[in-house]
Amino acid sequence: MHANLLQELFFFVLAVFTGWSLITKVPPVLHTPLMSATNAIHGVLVVGALIVVFTASGTSQIIVAALALFLATLNVVGGFVVTDRMLEMFRKSPTEKGQAAK
């Protein structure tokens, strides 16, 4: 066990609770963009993929690391662009600004 493990677990648990309490308050109208945005956020794997590419040596490791980077890049870039396209479309009716949005 390395020294940082407890600290890492600490971050992990706090983030789980944060995610839990954030999402319970999202209205159904936004479920798709929400899922799509969190889908892009787990594209943070691109950070991990970068790290393994930096240190990769030997053909098989380089191929595996490059594949990881490719997949993670698709995930993160595609995820954010698709979410943005979705959210761009959500608008309120101009005539009924006063009505409370659901």
Add this chain to the structure above:
Amino acid sequence: MSNIRDAAYMVAAILFIVGVMRLRNPATARMGNLLAAIGMLIAVVFTVIGASVGNVMLLLAVFIVGAVIGTYSSRAVKMTAMPQMVAAFNGMGGGAAAMIALSEALQALGHGSYPGLSQAVPGLFDMLVGSISFSGSIIAFLKLQEWMPGRAIAFKGQNGVNAGLLILLVLLAIYIPFSPSITLDWILIVGSVILGVSFVVPVGGADMPVIIALLNAFTGIAAAAAGFVLQNDVLIVAGALVGSSGTILTLIMSRAMNRSIFNVLFSAFGSKVTATGTSERGEIHPTNAEEVAMLCAYAQRVVIVPGYGLAVARAQQECKDLMDLLTSRGVDVRFAIHPVAGRMPGHMNVLLAEANVPYDRLYDMDDINPEFQRTDVVLVIGANDVVNPDARENPGSPIYGMPILNVDQAKTVIVNKRSMAAGFAGIDNPLFFKQNTKMFFGDAKGALQSLLSAIKEEVA
């Protein structure tokens, strides 16, 4: 240097959290997504700056190719194809997690040492869960894209086989640290890919919202595990955030169908035609565009209930035109959205938003249900199970207990359907035989177009 990098990671994590907070309101949601993307950019930039960078050319080439394909495919995709696009990107993330873990294992074995358990265990977890998420998402993509049959495909003893395979893979993962080898790692990955396939194949189309949310959670947890492997805090925080939010969404979705998550995953719902027997079939009352036009044009309140059929027919623009036409005649037009209508959580909202239907015209189930008694005409377009009164009244029905839109309480219900052929799951829908129900046959797009021109001609 690593202090600066950690500070940047903290900023990134804060931006992710604030971004998700902003996603709770349609007015600020787009900004929220942008903030999360900025956070991601910061994390990536400081990862590159803070490390001793090797393989630069390879890195740039792969990154650019991935970014171009990702941008192009997400820009080119039609809004109706959004669920499969989200599924596909999710699968890519799962695959990335598995490959990161494999790359670390190769690195360690190359140095003749195997990492301690605190890194080996999350690594093996990544190979298992990341691979399941990868192949499961690909199957979900293929089903939604209709490159393979969308219905539940099951064989006898499937759950037993899946459970057995899962147990074998877990045992293998436990064994690997005692005798590390890349061959065993590969066997674990390939086995998990197979499990992902056989795990999603038996899930029927209408259960897709649950499965997509669940696979999203899987990839999130896999990202957190990759953070433990690499001892990287931003991966841990972001992955845990997504893992728990995906889990919540999964639970919300299965609750909206009044089924446990286990039932969704393991019942192969809809693979067999279920004979309910108890519902009485009466006569149906077919109608035509002219009659529907009259009913709608002289109504005070019309509620439109969209379903997956609307997405298939790509008739969202016609829906919006109908709303505009009726609104200009002083009719109060609303859309009633069932939580699991369509193929992913909130699918109908996105579809109608694309056609510029303002989001304050869209009503959730709980808000619209008390209104049906005061509604003159309900127009059901391509929805079936979510308006089936058997869910409320017939304990013998497979969907009994699922909360539905109580459209049958309106004065007149008009159901647009292509034919009387049994829909998903082949469940009888007594709504079609009620006295106040009229069947308006035809493809949603064509039917709505003839309805629009009928209103313009007859009632101009």
